Amino acid sequence: MVVGRNGAGKSSLLDILAGRLAPAGGALVLTEADDGVLTECLHYVGHRDALKAALTAEENLTFARDFLGSPALKPREALAVLGLAHAAGLPVAYLSAGQRRRVALARLLVARRPLWLLDEPTAALDTASQDILHRLIADHRHQGGIVIATTHQPLGLTDAKTLRIERPALSDSAGLAPAEGETA
């Protein structure tokens, strides 16, 4: 789990891990991968849900399944796991924010990737969906997968390592930083 205040750099860390941003210093090392390409080993679910509004939920997932390779669950099965079986034929444009997020999370299930990068995955999810997500994360870890998630909520994990990102004191206005820093 990656925790930290708004703007601390949690998402930027995930961006670096996903290869979207170049690190200012240091290097990414990937060990024990079948083939050395990082982007082929990971799923990334960020703030933007990467869904096409004009396509149905099922079409979006069918595309992701064919495009990403190493297919796992069928789109309808994945939607059923997320409790969205009834919305499979609806264009994503008609879905609510929480439902879209669930469709984006269903992408984790249609293609098999060992590393999941989740950027605040619980955003817009109701409590029932959060429970489903907790179970998915637990299952994935049980199968030997890695989950790196930025979050403000516990994600139902008790044994996870937590990385707390603190903002460098210099970048903040001097008056506010100490008071908020105490709570961390």
Added chain:
Amino acid sequence: MRSFRALLIRDLRLAARVGGSGLMGLVFFLSIVTLIPFALGPDLNLLSRIGPAILWIAALLATLIGLDRLFQADQEDGSLDLLRLSPAPLEMVVLAKVTAHWLVTGLPLALAAPFFGLLVALTPDAMLAMVATLLVGTPALTFIGAVGAALTASLRRGGVILAILVLPFMIPSLIFGVSAANAATGGTIPFATPFLILVALSLIAAVVGTVGAAAALRSGE
């Protein structure tokens, strides 16, 4: 290959669902071609002489329509991040998207050219030549445009910049497209000479455009 097909089908399906650029390009093409006879007056000889040039300029401008959304739409909703996670290289992503875009914009333009040729009093020979030159020439326009589209993907109002960036590079295709179409209706040079250069330009654009657009997308983040 599987990824290529998946992306191609997705983009074609999106184009069919949203409507938009393909049809809009065609209507824009039509409106330019209809405007020019009004401006020039009812001189059929003049019209049929400059007809190929009019059609080619109209096709060139119509190609620009919708080109700015080629990568921008994916950039905005985060799909571009998803496209980066494919086992296939980014070049293939570009190739699939450009192919889909050409199928819904360039191809209809080429096929509609005979009907629009009527408006500028083209002879049947010239109409055939127009279809042939647009068919092999418009891919070059789309590929060149793709580089500009990739460069301006993250700009909010990239459309105008895109046009300014890519139009100069479309000039060679314009020159040889028009001269091939003119050669078909008479003149001193054989049709094949400019036509083959046009084909070569498209092939070069396909390679350079694909690699260039992929490089622009990579550095764009």
